[in-house]
Amino acid sequence: MRIETLVPTVARVEEIRQETPDIRSLRLVFEDEDFKSDFAFKPGQFCLISVLGVGEAVFCIASPPQWEDFIEVSVKEVGKVTSAIHDLEIGAKVGFRGPYGNWFPFEENFGRSIVFVGGGIGLAPLRPLIWQTLSKRDRFRDVYLIYGARSVADLVYKDDLKEWSSRDDIRFTKTVDPGGEDETWDGEVGLVPQILEKVSPPSDSVLITCGPPIMIKFVLLSANKLGFRPGDVITTLEMKMKCGVGTCGRCNIGNKYVCRHGPVFTLEEMEKLPNEF
Numbered sequence: 001m002r003i004e005t006l007v008p009t010v011a012r013v014e015e016i017r018q019e020t021p022d023i024r025s026l027r028l029v030f031e032d033e034d035f036k037s038d039f040a041f042k043p044g045q046f047c048l049i050s051v052l053g054v055g056e057a058v059f060c061i062a063s064p065p066q067w068e069d070f071i072e073v074s075v076k077e078v079g080k081v082t083s084a085i086h087d088l089e090i091g092a093k094v095g096f097r098g099p100y101g102n103w104f105p106f107e108e109n110f111g112r113s114i115v116f117v118g119g120g121i122g123l124a125p126l127r128p129l130i131w132q133t134l135s136k137r138d139r140f141r142d143v144y145l146i147y148g149a150r151s152v153a154d155l156v157y158k159d160d161l162k163e164w165s166s167r168d169d170i171r172f173t174k175t176v177d178p179g180g181e182d183e184t185w186d187g188e189v190g191l192v193p194q195i196l197e198k199v200s201p202p203s204d205s206v207l208i209t210c211g212p213p214i215m216i217k218f219v220l221l222s223a224n225k226l227g228f229r230p231g232d233v234i235t236t237l238e239m240k241m242k243c244g245v246g247t248c249g250r251c252n253i254g255n256k257y258v259c260r261h262g263p264v265f266t267l268e269e270m271e272k273l274p275n276e277f
């Protein structure tokens with residue numbers, strides 16, 4: 001499963017989608033046929049993308065494993081490398097390392113209800129798991145998705161959202177922050193943790209969340225209030241990273257390296273870590 005090499009392979013940008021004013025998704029195809037045929041990953045894992053002459057940055061793999069011929073990453077423009085990635089055009093070549101890190105439990109949750117809670121670009125790591133869950137839908141009880149962004153313009157994966165809204169095997173609630181709605185908006189208006197409490201999914205479900213740190217903090221409090229067990233509440237942490245493979249010491253929290261022992265942690269595990277994130 002792990003391809004533990006620090007040497008990047010070459011990936012070609014096959015498609016670019018502008019998700020929001022500052023987020024783009026890139027569809028990448030590996031040039032090396034052997035790498036391509038050996039490549040396997042699980043939802044929750046991440047990769048490092050490099051732009052020659054600029055640098056390297058960490059992104060979660062945002063497409064599900066069953067989309068076999070390519071992977072997608074979604075990139076928010078915040079600095080040097082992410083701006084260079086936003087400047088790429090179709091046909092450009094980037095370096096790719098990965099997959100790295102641990103992954104979300106999947107088979108372990110067969111027979112249970114799943115609650116996905118995402119905010120902004122935090123839907124990126126959940127997206128492969130949502131599609132994977134829907135591909136084995138009969139193995140799960142109820143599937144909830146609560147997804148919010150600051151405004152209608154900031155919602156990512158609009159085609160996916162449209163499909164999930166139209167399906168009756170996923171209980172999808174979308175929301176935008178107060179003031180972020182427009183005249184076309186037919187979802188909720190309110191912060192994601194408030195909407196989670198309003199939807200109030202059964203507390204014996206598994207809750208999986210990702211979003212901005214402040215959202216995660218309040219989602220964890222809401223999950224606790226709703227009676228979820230800390231071992232059933234799962235998130236993925238974003239720490240600054242360099243190597244991605246547990247050798248540089250950049251990403252530690254206490255004695256754990258987020259790149260190696262994470263990025264996926266349960267609330268139960270996080271409660272045992274020093275509060276440095």
Ligand SMILES: Cc1cc2nc3c(=O)[nH]c(=O)nc-3n(C[C@H](O)[C@H](O)[C@H](O)COP(=O)(O)OP(=O)(O)OC[C@H]3O[C@@H](n4cnc5c(N)ncnc54)[C@H](O)[C@@H]3O)c2cc1C
Pocket residue numbers: 046055056057058059060061073074075076077078079080081082083121124125237238239240241263
């Ligand atoms: C496991 C993991 C998964 C991630 N997945 C995604 C993803 O799917 N999409 C995405 O857009 N971003 C993701 N990130 C964040 C992404 O790695 C950073 O935004 C990127 O490294 C910034 O690089 P830069 O050179 O553009 O920014 P810089 O020029 O280095 O810095 C610009 C700003 O970003 C901050 N920053 C730099 N690195 C990080 C980091 N690792 N985490 C948070 N802030 C950082 C800096 O402090 C600074 O404020 C992920 C990070 C991790 C650790």
Ligand code: FES
Pocket residue numbers: 240241242243244245246247248249250251252257258259260
């Ligand atoms: S990024 Fe180097 S040890 Fe985690």
